[in-house]
Amino acid sequence: MPELPEVETIKIGLQKKIKDKQIKDIIVNICKIIKKPSLEEFITKIKDKKIKGIDRRGKYIIIYLDSEDKLVVHLGMTGLLIYPYDNKITEKEINPKHNHLIFTFTDNTQLVFNDVRRFGKIFLVSNIDDVESIAKLGVEPLESYFTEEIFIQVLNKKKNCKIKSFLMKQEFITGLGNIYANEVLYRSNIHPLRIISSLNKKEVRNLHQQIKLVLVEAVKLRGSTVADEAYRDTDGEKGKFAEKLQVYAQKGEPCLKCGRSIEVVRIEGRSSFICPKCQKL
DNA sequence: AGCAGCTCCTGTACGC
DNA sequence: TGCGTACAGGAGCTGC
CATH class of the missing domain: 3.20.190.10 (MutM-like, N-terminal)
Structure with missing residues (x-):
């Protein structure tokens, strides 16, 4: 999508x-x-x-x-x-x-x-x-103004919110949907249900970096076309980031970091893919 | 405030 | 084969 x-x-x-x-x-x-x-x-x-x-x-x-x-x-x-x-x-x-x-x-x-x-x-x-x-849209995560400091400021607007809900809401950071929210959290070793105020400095820093890294790489590879999904670019070509997905749509596959099987849970009506060992609540 | 649940919509997959 | 149902999910909405 x-x-x-x-x-x-x-x-x-x-x-x-x-x-x-x-x-x-x-x-x-x-x-x-x-x-x-x-x-x-x-x-x-x-x-x-x-x-x-x-x-x-x-x-x-x-x-x-x-x-x-x-x-x-x-x-x-x-x-x-x-x-x-x-x-x-x-x-x-x-x-x-x-x-x-x-x-x-x-x-x-x-x-x-x-x-x-x-x-x-x-x-x-x-x-x-x-x-x-x-x-109502929030900050653009690929703009140079989206520094760690700005990220912390935006996080502080919603301290009691679950991190995945926050990432998906366009009024705070705009552009992330279910695929990239899943990827960013997995790569930061953060469980999607963690409350923002519980994140330590290192986790916040990590998350900020992963948001930038994942989005930059996904743009380079012209987006993600997962399995038989609809997305195509203006030429009708599929995006190639789907091959780089580490957690989204990887149910049952081994975690790249620890080997545990990736699980899927429903959070606010959306599928959330997690490694239960690397992303602890 | 926040979340569950529903709506929009079609295609695909699966159970019986 | 075929029918019913669940699921996919961005975002806006209602209602608890």
Whole structure:
């Protein structure tokens, strides 16, 4: 599922592929995906506009148009933005049945928004904070300002919270989802149910470093496509970080550190993969 | 405040 | 074979 590394990969792909292109037409097959404004307004405000640039905030893609408007895309669980022209190899794996939005540019190439589970959302706003969930987002863990000191400050906002819940909440640190929260905790030897105030200095330092390390490596490998999951980059290619996952989806596999079998427990409705020996409560 | 449980949605896997 | 059910889970929501 798209978390920070997957969204970052798509952002970089879009920057290479659709920057400076002019939108000629939009086909909307499922209008529920468009949350703001009305469908009519959305279409008229996008038509004939040029793509000035692409950015990312948390798990949101922000596409700047040559007007005051920005196109904001959240991929939800299974959303994809595919621009298949440089590389047609894996296009066939993507079911066109779920092509909900198709942007056609003046050069007749197309950008396709495909989303099996339809949890994705698209907004057109003049100010990105008009998307309420963006206005609430926390710190960007890959920005240079995300120092250990800042991390401690953010942790202190929620001392009584369980660490995994905290990592998953976008209002504190933005970009981590279930896969990377699991990985970061395992690599830091911290049980997901540990209360923030119980973490010692070394654990906090470790966690901060692992957040950066895991995300940087995952971005390098263009994200994670676990097993037969949906995620693809803008070329339709799978991410390669799945091979580097040490704990997520590794149930029954031996822990790389101690050999104990990786277990799965449900925490707040989500699967949490842990090594019961390395991650003690 | 925080968490359980539900919602959105489809595809896949599994038990009978 | 086929049907019912559980699960996957980002995020917003209700209600305890």
